[in-house]
Amino acid sequence: MNIISSASRQIILDTETTGMNQGSGPIYKGHRVIEIGGVEMINRKLTGRHYHQYINPQQLIDAEAIGVHGITDAFVADKPTFAQIAQSFLDFVDGAEIVAHNAPFDISFLDHELGMLNPQGPQLAEICGVLDSLDIAKFLHPGQKNNLDALCKRYHIDNSRRDLHGALLDAEILADVYLAMTGGQTKLELSSEEAGQERGDVMRLAQNRNALKVIRANADVMSIHESRLDLVAKSGKCLWRG
Structure with a gap:
C-alpha cells in the first residue's frame, strides 16, 4: 500500500x-x-x-x-x-x-x-x-x-x-x-525572493566576519614535528614529505 x-x-x-x-x-x-x-x-x-x-x-x-x-x-x-x-x-x-x-x-x-x-x-x-x-x-x-x-x-x-x-x-x-x-510535513520552501534575501544575509555575514587569526608554529614545534616524521619515514614512505 x-x-x-x-x-x-x-x-x-x-x-x-x-x-x-x-x-x-x-x-x-x-x-x-x-x-x-x-x-x-x-x-x-x-x-x-x-x-x-x-x-x-x-x-x-x-x-x-x-x-x-x-x-x-x-x-x-x-x-x-x-x-x-x-x-x-x-x-x-x-x-x-x-x-x-x-x-x-x-x-x-x-x-x-x-x-x-x-x-x-x-x-x-x-x-x-x-x-x-x-x-x-x-x-x-x-x-x-x-x-x-x-x-x-x-x-x-x-x-x-x-x-x-x-x-x-x-x-x-x-x-x-x-x-x-505519512512521513511528516515537508520542509518549508522559500520563494525566490525569500531565498535571495537569505543568500544576501549569508553573504553579508561572511563579509562582516573578522579575518581568521593564523598562529604559525615556532622553531620548537617544527623540530618536534620533523622528529615525528623521521620516525614515520623509517617505517616506510612518509607521505607528508612527498
Missing part, C-alpha cells in the same frame, strides 16, 4: 451528523449532516484556508449524537440548510483529494445530501479524489486501536482541546495525524 498520496491539493475533512444509522443499510439512513469542517493542504503544507459550516438539518438530533459532539437543536435552528451552503462546499473541495478518517461515513452522508438536492448530480468521488486515513492507520498499525484519539497518543499529537467532537477541530487534528503517519 502506497500511503503517501500524489495529490498536490488535499482537503482534510470531517463531518458531524444528527446520528448514526443502527443496523444494515446506508450509513446516512434517517440522518443528516449538521457540521462540515475542512482544512486545505497543498504539497503537504497547510495553507491556512479552511471551510467550516454548521447546518440546520431540519430534523431533531439524537440525544446520543449530542453527547458526542455537543451540537443541539437550538444551536442549529438559525443555521443555513445544506441546500444553502452546498455550492460553497463544492467550490472548496472541487478538484482536490478529500482525506477523511473512516471516509465512507463522511462521504456517504455528503453524497446523500447532494443527492437530495439533485438526484442526477455528481457524487463527491466524481469531482474529487477520496483517501481514507483509517485505511492507512490499519495498514501501519494492524490489530491496534486506530481512532483519532489513539493515533494522537501514538504520534504524540496534542488533542487536549478535544473534549467533544467537532468537525473543524477534528479536521485540524487529523491533518497533523495524517502528516505524521
Whole structure:
C-alpha cells in the first residue's frame, strides 16, 4: 500500500451528523449532516484556508449524537440548510483529494445530501479524489486501536482541546495525524525572493566576519614535528614529505 498520496491539493475533512444509522443499510439512513469542517493542504503544507459550516438539518438530533459532539437543536435552528451552503462546499473541495478518517461515513452522508438536492448530480468521488486515513492507520498499525484519539497518543499529537467532537477541530487534528503517519510535513520552501534575501544575509555575514587569526608554529614545534616524521619515514614512505 502506497500511503503517501500524489495529490498536490488535499482537503482534510470531517463531518458531524444528527446520528448514526443502527443496523444494515446506508450509513446516512434517517440522518443528516449538521457540521462540515475542512482544512486545505497543498504539497503537504497547510495553507491556512479552511471551510467550516454548521447546518440546520431540519430534523431533531439524537440525544446520543449530542453527547458526542455537543451540537443541539437550538444551536442549529438559525443555521443555513445544506441546500444553502452546498455550492460553497463544492467550490472548496472541487478538484482536490478529500482525506477523511473512516471516509465512507463522511462521504456517504455528503453524497446523500447532494443527492437530495439533485438526484442526477455528481457524487463527491466524481469531482474529487477520496483517501481514507483509517485505511492507512490499519495498514501501519494492524490489530491496534486506530481512532483519532489513539493515533494522537501514538504520534504524540496534542488533542487536549478535544473534549467533544467537532468537525473543524477534528479536521485540524487529523491533518497533523495524517502528516505524521505519512512521513511528516515537508520542509518549508522559500520563494525566490525569500531565498535571495537569505543568500544576501549569508553573504553579508561572511563579509562582516573578522579575518581568521593564523598562529604559525615556532622553531620548537617544527623540530618536534620533523622528529615525528623521521620516525614515520623509517617505517616506510612518509607521505607528508612527498
